[in-house]
Structures are given as C-alpha cells and as structure tokens.
Amino acid sequence: MNRDELKQAVLDSLAAVAPEMNAAELRQDEPLREQLDLDSFDFLQALVELDRKLSVSIPESDYGRLTTLEACVDYLAGRLGEQVH
C-alpha cells in the first residue's frame, strides 16, 4: 500500500468520526486532534475504522505518534511494514 492509499485510509477513518470534515482544508502538518477537536472517543472510533480498513493494531504506547496527517501516514507505513500478515 503506498502513501497516498494510507493517507486516504486515514482520511476515511476520520470522516467516520468527523463527517463534517473537508479533507482538502486539513493542514497536513498540524495536529488532527486540534484541527478537528477530536476527543478520546473519536480517536478510538477512528482506530477501529483504521483496523477495519488496514488490519493494523496499534499499541497504546504508540498513540502519541498519531498526531498530524503526515505523522499518521509515516507511522502506518512503518507499522504495516513490521506486521506479519
């Protein structure tokens, strides 16, 4: 899966919890949580969506790395590379 596909998966997961979001307006390098006022409930919903789309499990200790859209794509690229399917 390339970076554009990973980015789309993140955006689709976010759209599930923030349906009013306009992906084109999101700033790639600013925290998603701050742009969209995501709380813990939204965040975990988005993780469930991501898992459904990508079959990726993310340990709690890595949550802090999922900040910006760019950071999410970087993290997922690495994580999916590590996971044995």
Place this chain on the structure above:
Amino acid sequence: MSSRPATEPLLTLSPDEVHFWVVEPEGVTEPRLLEAYRALLDEGERERHLRFRFEKHRHQYLVSHALVRTTLSRYAPMAPEAWRFVTNAYGRPEVAGEGLPPLRFNLSHTDGMAVCAVALGVDVGADVEDALRPGQTVELADSFFAPAEVAALRALPVERQRERFFELWTLKEAYIKARGAGLSLPLDQFAFHLEPGRLPRISFDPRMEDEPEAWKFVPLRFSERHPAAVAVRRDRGLPLRVRCQRTVPLAGEGEPWFVSA
C-alpha cells in the same frame, strides 16, 4: 442565574471537597461576553483557538477556557487572564507558579456542555459526555475495555447497554485524566465495577501499578444526555463532597448543589 458582584469573596476549597463548575457553551452567545473571553486567553490559547476548522469547536474552546480561568480565580486572588499553565508530557495542563493555593483542575467538554473540576493538591480528573453522540459504543468496549467490564456490559439488556457504556466511559476517562497520562494508559488494564446504590469500585491489572483504595470515583449527571464522572486521588475510606454549580463565566451563577460520596 443571578449576576455575581465583582466583590464576592473567594471560595474556599477543603481537602475533602471537589468543586465542579458546569457551563452550556451553546447558550453563551452575547458578543460582548465572547469578546471578554477572548481577552482572557494567552498567546498559546489564542493560536490553538484559531486552529480549529469549525466555528462550533472554536466556540466550545473559548467558553471552556474562559471557564477554567474564571473558575481558578474564584479560589485565589489572581485575575482570570493572569493564570499561566504548564503541560506535562501528555499535554495535560496544570497551574504554573508558586505562592498560590495548590489548585489542581481538569477540564472536559462535549457537545452541549463543559465542566471544570477543581481540587486542592490532589490528582483530579473529570469527564462529561454527550450520550447522544453518534458512534459505536458496546463495540468500542469490546475492543478497548477490560474483559470484566465487557462481560458486565454484554450481560445487560440491549436497551441499557449504551447508557452503561457511557457510565463506564466517563469513569475510565476521569481516571486516566486524573493520572495525567490520557490514552497511553491501556483501558483494558483497569476495570470499574458498578452496583446499584454503591459507589463505583475499580480494580487494576498488576501492570498498572495502582491501588484501588487510593481513589474515589463519583458518577454525576448534569442533564438527561450528559453523564459525567470525577476521579480524585483520595483514600477510598474517607468522605468526599462534590460541590456542583452552573455558571456563565463573567456573567452569572446558579445555586450550588452537593453530592456526598
């Protein structure tokens, strides 16, 4: 709500109390008041305020942070705009500076409501949720809650599961917020046990390295759709009084009411 005269004396907060201030941000629309709130924010808060993509979120942020600042100023001779904050590694804000009463606070907001809990010198965490918000609930519990919680939740009649989910969720959020570590604490390594007529009990997986008797948890409800909870690091055997009060920052306050735990 009545207007509060500017000369109203400071409130005192004793070690056996938590104070809970409640505002409904959507009801605060007077432009003059919102301008006054903006003037209370520091530079970092102003930047963050502008970063939200939606006006609804900007409004909730503005009213919530005015709530924090005006609330703290009820307990110390400090102007609301003068408070400075530091954040821990997980982003949790605390009052900066010495020479003040050791005020600890925790803010929570959701659609329709923001709350600020204040305690004296002890870890405190607060959470309020909109139980009508869309999204998975029981399925979220399946993925993230402790097995004992999932079993108790699934054993309930289906029509009661969503309500119980939010009771558990507000308690769990209040606890991780009181610990100051947010979601980096695994939600499946501690469990709440709810029984009618009794205060919630917590149990910990040994990996959490925490002690159930060291905490008090109080479920609260501020409207039909807004369950809330507070977690306080206080010996479970000691009494705790939760003082709740509705407010519109800089405009007026309701009468306080009390919950004993």
